[in-house]
Amino acid sequence: AQRVTQPEKLLSVFKGAPVELKCNYSYSGSPELFWYVQYSRQRLQLLLRHISRESIKGFTADLNKGETSFHLKKPFAQEEDSAMYYCALSVGNSGYALNFGKGTSLLVTP
Amino acid sequence: NAGVTQTPKFQVLKTGQSMTLQCAQDMNHNSMYWYRQDPGMGLRLIYYSASEGTTDKGEVPNGYNVSRLNKREFSLRLESAAPSQTSVYFCASSVGGRSYEQYFGPGTRLTVT
Numbered sequence: 001a002q003r004v005t006q007p008e009k010l011l012s013v014f015k016g017a018p019v020e021l022k023c024n025y026s027y028s029g030s031p032e033l034f035w036y037v038q039y040s041r042q043r044l045q046l047l048l049r050h051i052s053r054e055s056i057k058g059f060t061a062d063l064n065k066g067e068t069s070f071h072l073k074k075p076f077a078q079e080e081d082s083a084m085y086y087c088a089l090s091v092g093n094s095g096y097a098l099n100f101g102k103g104t105s106l107l108v109t110p
Numbered sequence: 111n112a113g114v115t116q117t118p119k120f121q122v123l124k125t126g127q128s129m130t131l132q133c134a135q136d137m138n139h140n141s142m143y144w145y146r147q148d149p150g151m152g153l154r155l156i157y158y159s160a161s162e163g164t165t166d167k168g169e170v171p172n173g174y175n176v177s178r179l180n181k182r183e184f185s186l187r188l189e190s191a192a193p194s195q196t197s198v199y200f201c202a203s204s205v206g207g208r209s210y211e212q213y214f215g216p217g218t219r220l221t222v223t
Contacts (some may be wrong), residue, residue, distance in 0.1 A: 009150070032208040044153075044200065044214040051209050086152060090208045092170055095141050095160035098202075098212060102152040 002027045002087050006101035009069055013077050013108055020102045021072040023061075023087030032090040033070040034098065039083045047072075057081070062108070077108045111136050115202050116215035123191040123222045131218050133201030139213070140186035142175060142204040144168075148199040153200065154208070159184055160206065173176040191222045 003026045013019050025031055035047040048056045050063045050070060061072045062087060084105050088098040117132045135142065140161045155168030159178040163215040173195060175187045184203075188195060198219050202212040 004182060006152075033148075034211075046211045049209065049211070092208065094155060095143070095158040095166065096204065096206060096208050096210070097143050097155045097158050098153070099147075100152040100154070102150060106205045 002089055002091050002099050004087050004099055004101035006085075006087055008102050008104045009072060009102070010105045010107065015079055015108055016076050017109050019074050019077045019081070019106065019108075021085050021087075021106065022101045023070045023072065025068050025070065025087075025089050027068075027089060027091065029107060031063070031065075031070075033061075033073070034090065035059070035070075035072050036086045036088055036098075036100075037083050038086070044077070044086070077106075079108050079110060082106055082108045113137065113151045114201055114203055114213050114215035116199075116218050119216065120216060121221070122221050123188075123220065125192060125222060127191050128189050129191065129220075130188075131199055131220075132183070133185065133215060135201075135202075135213070136182065136205040137213065138181070140181075141201035141204045142178065142186070143202045143204075143212065144174075144186045144198045146170065146200065147200060148197050156199075159173065161197065188220075191220075193222045194221060196222045198217060 035052045037047045087101040122130040157176040162181045192197040204212045
């Protein structure tokens, strides 16, 4: 069965510190992985997807198939990064619906 | 473009009452989804519609029904609301396919007393 695990419910870092939000997945096929973000009072939105290999707002995420991980990283956290972050896996069944982790709340303090 | 819109934004129901949550998208997307978000649980799929005219159950379909009225609209109905259905409900849409972004609505916060 496919599953996404985000082990940290809450992550608190100081402004300017590096941040890493962990995501592990279980899926027997080739995974399509995403990070979605929900800022306060805003709707859920895509942050980045592994297939694009892009950096958005200074965030990057690398797919490690050996460790079945897709951790989200940023070298220098900013206060505006405070939000709820969800790792998600897209699979072929369920009309390519997303299988979400439980989310990590990131708090960046000055 | 409005993207994905949902109505209502908030709703309070008594146990046993029924209601329909409305969702519409103006991006000509093929696929639409209903998720519920509960504290500590992330988002879980209730129902989805891979294309106009088709609907299928997701992970947590019990107590819900859906209608894909046309390509734009996908409604979620609670026939007899229960306190366990207290949640935030999100509608999403996508072009369809594994690599494509899903676009989310603002959510409906439902409380069942």
